[in-house]
Every structure is written in structure tokens, then in C-alpha cells.
Amino acid sequence: MEENKQKRGIKSFLLDIVRGMAIGVAFIIPGFSGGSIAAILGIYEKLVGAIAGIFKEFKKSILTLLPIGIGMVLGVIALLFPLSWALGAFPIPTVCIFIGLAIGGLPSITDNCRGRIKATNILALLIPLGLAAALSFLPVQPDVNLLSELNFADYVLMFAIGIVGSAALVVPGISGSMLLLIFGYYNPIVSLMTDHLFKGR
Numbered sequence: 001m002e003e004n005k006q007k008r009g010i011k012s013f014l015l016d017i018v019r020g021m022a023i024g025v026a027f028i029i030p031g032f033s034g035g036s037i038a039a040i041l042g043i044y045e046k047l048v049g050a051i052a053g054i055f056k057e058f059k060k061s062i063l064t065l066l067p068i069g070i071g072m073v074l075g076v077i078a079l080l081f082p083l084s085w086a087l088g089a090f091p092i093p094t095v096c097i098f099i100g101l102a103i104g105g106l107p108s109i110t111d112n113c114r115g116r117i118k119a120t121n122i123l124a125l126l127i128p129l130g131l132a133a134a135l136s137f138l139p140v141q142p143d144v145n146l147l148s149e150l151n152f153a154d155y156v157l158m159f160a161i162g163i164v165g166s167a168a169l170v171v172p173g174i175s176g177s178m179l180l181l182i183f184g185y186y187n188p189i190v191s192l193m194t195d196h197l198f199k200g201r
Contacts, residue, residue: 020071030178
């Protein structure tokens, strides 16, 4: 009995790593929402619950977030260079692949929609949808030169953008990487990471 419980625990840990990899991959694709992937994979409530309860149940929350966080880091490292190359060489087919994956995962979300339709449920749908649509109308800023000398205000701005980008991770439909792209930080950050990770510079 104890052995079976341990095996299930290991299996669940490994599955959460794989799910975390999918979220990490979604996070580095502009226009693709990590929160939406978490919802499609069925771990959105668990992820948000662990983040919300990190101060009340610190150990339990950390154990829940650990495999997902490991998977996200692995997903970013493993696919950052291939995806940046694919988006540059074949942008439309690459984006279409992930759009197809998102649409294909919709039944897993709609299956959980039961009961009467309430005004609060409609607002919960329309507000994130409106925010996601609004991103399309924001002017894209020129890329920031992260290798230049940054002043204190630049570091404060980068910190604030990091908070906004991280918050977008838990809001289905809002793409953190799209926000970075709009603010002019996406391409410089990706270039720095690919240069250091894959080119050793």
C-alpha cells in the first residue's frame, strides 16, 4: 500500500514536471498564455491555490510548485532557441501549431462548465478576454538595449515589468511574453539568453 502510494507520488511529480514544461514553452511564445495551458492541462486551480496559500501552507505550496517550476525552467531552456529560430524562420506555421493545440484543448475546459450561467461567470470570461484583445491595440515599443548602462529608473521599470509578466502567468488568456514584446524587452531578453546558453558568449 505504502509502495503504491510512493509510486503514485513519483508519477504525479514527473507529470507535473511535464506540465510545467508545457507552461514554460507557452510563456516564451508571444500571444500564448501560460495560464491557458495550465487550465487546459487541469492544474490551473492547483497552481493558483499553491501560490495563494504559500504563506499559510508554505511546505505544501512549495512541494506543489516545485515540480511545475522545474518543468518551466526545463521547457524554457530546452525550447528557447528552437522556438526563437522557428518563429523567425516560419512564424505563421509555428504560431498556427500552438493555436491548434490551444483550440484542441478547449473541450477539457468546457467539460468543466456546468450549472446555470451567472453574471459573475460572464464577467470572469469577458474581463480577461477584453484585456487580451486590448493587447493587440497597444503600440509596440522599440527594443531596449540591455547591454547599455542602465540607470536606477531602468532597473525599477524592469522589476515592474517582471511583476506584470509574472502576474500574466496566472491569468488565462494574457500572455506575459506578449507584454514583454510590447514593452520592448522580449527580443533583448531572448537574445541574451540564447547567446549565453547556446553560444557561450
